[in-house]
Every structure is written in C-alpha cells, then in structure tokens.
Amino acid sequence: MAGLAGCTKPKTPTLTGVGMFHDITTVKQGMSANEVRRVMGSNSKTVYEEGILGIDGGNYIWEYAEGRIYFNYQGVTRVQPF
Numbered sequence: 159m160a161g162l163a164g165c166t167k168p169k170t171p172t173l174t175g176v177g178m179f180h181d182i183t184t185v186k187q188g189m190s191a192n193e194v195r196r197v198m199g200s201n202s203k204t205v206y207e208e209g210i211l212g213i214d215g216g217n218y219i220w221e222y223a224e225g226r227i228y229f230n231y232q233g234v235t236r237v238q239p240f
Contacts, residue, residue: 182224182239189234191220198222 180198189197202220217235220227225239 180222180224182222182227182237185227185234185237187234187236188232191229191233194220194227194234198224198227202227 182198184197185194198220202222205219205221205226206217217228217230220229223240225237227237228235
C-alpha cells in the first residue's frame with residue numbers, strides 16, 4: 159500500500175500545439191468543424207468563399223500549414239494537402 163501513495167497519472171501526449179505536425183489525411187469528407195479542430199488544432203486561417211464572412215454558414219476554407227480543408231453546410235467537402 160505504501161507504493162500507491164506517491165503515484166501520479168501520466169500525462170497524455172498532445173498531438174496539437176505550437177510546432178506540432180498534424181496529419182491532414184485523417185480529415186474525411188462530412189466531418190464537422192469541431193471534429194476537424196480536434197484532429198488539426200485551432201491554428202488555421204479562415205478564407206471565405208461565399209456569404210458575408212461565413213455568417214450565413216456558406217462555403218469556407220480553413221488553411222493550415224499542411225493544406226486546405228473545404229467546408230459547406232454538411233461539413234468537410236474536400237481536403238487539399240500541400
């Protein structure tokens with residue numbers, strides 16, 4: 159029992175963050191923006207294709223260092239790795 163007193167839970171490594179590589183090939187058609195953010199992180203630049211700055215939920219693009227992810231009303235429409 160004495161060995162359990164000082165044990166701590168190990169930290170889970172993170173796949174997102176500054177300087178981390180993200181695998182854009184894991185992003186699939188139909189994924190929601192939240193699912194993409196979970197996989198790729200939040201370090202993206204948003205490029206609006208249609209609508210008034212995406213307010214209407216129209217087509218838009220998230221640009222990452224690894225490539226571009228295209229969205230519409232149903233989620234991801236295509237992925238273009240660089």
